Structure formats: C-alpha cells, structure tokens
Amino acid sequence: MLTIYGVYRSRASRNYWMAGELGLAFVSVPVIQARRLDDPAAADAPQNTLSPDFLAVNPTGLVPCIDDGGFVMSESLAINLYLARKHGGPLSGRTLTEEAEMLQWTTWAATEVEPHAVKIILTLDAHAAASEQGKLTIRAATKALKKAFALLDRRLAATGHVVSDRFTVADLNLAEVFRYTMSQTELFDAAPNVRAWLAACQARPAFKAMMEARLQEPE
Template sequence: MLTIYGVYRSRASRNYWMAGELGIPFVSVPVIQGYRLDDPAAADAPLNTLSPEFLKVNPAGLIPCIDDGGFVMNESLAINLYLARKHGGPLSGQTITEEAEMLQWTMWAATEVEPHAVKIVLTMDRNGAESEEGRMTIRAATKALKKAFALLDNRLAATGHVVGDRFTVADLNLAEVFRYAMSQTELFDAAPNVKAWLAACQARPAFKTMFETRTKEAQ
C-alpha cells in the first residue's frame, strides 16, 4: 500500500493527483510544514516536518514523502516519475526516448520554471502584491518566465501534450508547476497553447478530486 505524507496544500498535491490518475489505493498521512507553526515542538502541535515521528520516516524533514511498501523517497516530481514507471499505462513512457523526454521536461520545469513561479504564488499568498516590494518581485518573476512560456507554447503546438500525443506524467508535473503562475494572466494570454493545455489538465477528474480536497483542507 502506498502511503503519502503531506498535506494537500503543499507539493504533495502533485502526488495525490498522480495516485488518482493511476487509480491506485493510498493512505494519506497529513504532515504540515513546520514553518507554518508557532511552535512545531509543542506537545499539542500537529504532525509536522519537524516532528520526531516524521523524521524517523524521512530524516530530510521534507514533504511530500512516500512509503511504498518499505521504499521511502521524497521530491514530488521524482515521486511521480517513479509511480508512472512502476504502474505503467498511458501516463508512463512507452519507449526509452519517451522516458528520457519526461525526465528532461520535468527537470526543466523544476530548474527553469518553478524557482520563478513559486515566487509569484508565495507573494500572492502573503498578500505581498499590495506592497511595492511584492509587485517588483512578481514583475521580475513574470519577466523571467516569458521565455519558458514561449518554449512550452511551441512544444504544445503539435499535439497539445508535452510528450507524445497523450496526457502523461510530464503533463501532470509541468501543469502543477505552471499552476503557480496562474495569477499572471498576461503570461497565458501570450501563450494560448499553454493556456488551453493547462485548462485541459485541470479539467481531468483526478485533478478536480485532488483540488476539491485541497480547497477544503484547513489553511
């Protein structure tokens, strides 16, 4: 049985979505980020990334983390690549070149897109857009993302998917990274293929189920 450690309002959302797409059973263990708590070591503190019992599972103290029959790993995007490879089906690579492309695009999203996109979502979540410093942060991040949006827009022009001609783990991984920039509508208006692709990804039943649970989760 797959166990996913992490709250839905974290990068664990990617793994909950993936499990839903694959139709595999899983156990969810809510683990909140320690920095969100005034005193993560308090006796009444919820299970968090600094809790001794969680650190026994993942000494790195990071969420998400999975335990798949005794195999423990973290890093949300890597977890999804692992789950796709293990369970197969259309979400996984059907050839070695498809697998290579899925790894390439996932690493590209993690290194070239997420560092900028996450600045946007964190600034927005903290109402930082109301300050001059926050607006400057968002403007800089948005400017830095224009090249990535253009590159992906061109990639999607042929089939509407990142790899091959179907929805795969590469689409899921990238969709969760690009979601962080959704508040910056000008980026999507300038990249219509990206805009249509993200809407299609988020229209999938497994995403809707994940996001509904995420919305209901306490902040």
C-alpha cells in the first residue's frame, strides 16, 4: 500500500493528483509544514515536518514523501516520475525517448520555473503583495518567467501536450508548477497555448478531486 506523507496544501498535492490519475489506493498521513505553526514543538502541535516521528521517516524534514511497500522517497516531481514508471499506462513513457523528455521537462520546470513561481505564491500567501517590496518581488519573478512561458507556449502549439500527443506525467508535473503563477494573467495573455493547456489539465477529474480535498483543509 502506498503511503503519502503531507497535507494537500503542500507540494504533496502533486502526488495526490498523480495517485488519483493512476487509480491507486493510498494512505494519507497529514504532515503540515512546520513554518505554518507558531510552535511546532508544542505538545499539542499537529504532526509536522519537525516532528520526530516524521523525521524518522524522512530525515530531510520535507513534504511530501512516500513509503511504497518499504521504499521511501521524497521530492514531489521525482515521486511522480517513479509512480508513472512503476504503474505504466498512458501517463508513462512508451519509449526511452519519451521517458527522457519527461525527465527533461520536469527538471526544466523545477530549475527554471518553480524558483520564480514560488516567490509569487509565497508573497501572495504572506498577504504582502500590496507592499512595495511585495510588488517588486512579484514584478521581478513575472519578468523572469516570460521566457519560460514563451518556450512552453511554442512546445504546446503542435499537440497541446508537453510530451507526445497525450496527457502524461510531464503535463501533470508542469501544471502543478505553473499553477503557482495563475495570479499573473499577463503571462497567460502572452501565451494562449499555456492558458488552454493548464485549463485542460485542471479540468481532469483527478485534479478536481485533489483540489476539493485541498480546499477542505485549513489555510
């Protein structure tokens, strides 16, 4: 049985979505980010990323992580690549070159997109977007993302998918990274293929189920 550690309001959302796409039975162990708690070491604190029980599972102290029949793994995007490879089906690579492209685009999203996208979402989450520093942070991150949006827009022009002509783990991984940028409409205005692709990804039943569970959690 697959066990997923992490709340839906974390990068674990990617793995919950993936499990839904694959139709996998899983156990969810809620582990909240310690930074969201006033005192993560308090006796009545919920299990969090600094809790000894969680650190015994994942010494990095990061969510998500999984335990798949005794195989413990962290890093949300890599977990999804692993699950796709293990369970096969249309979300996985059908050829070595497709698998390579899925790894390439996932790595690209993690290194070239997510660092800037995270700055946007963290600024919004901290309700700092209206401050002068917040405006500068979001403006700089948005400017840095224009090249990535243009590149992905060209990639999607042919088939509407990141790899091949079907929805794969590459689409899922990138859609979850690009979700952090949705507040910046100017980026999507300049990249209509990205806008249509992200809307199609988020129209999938497994994404909707994940988001429904996410919205039920406290902010």
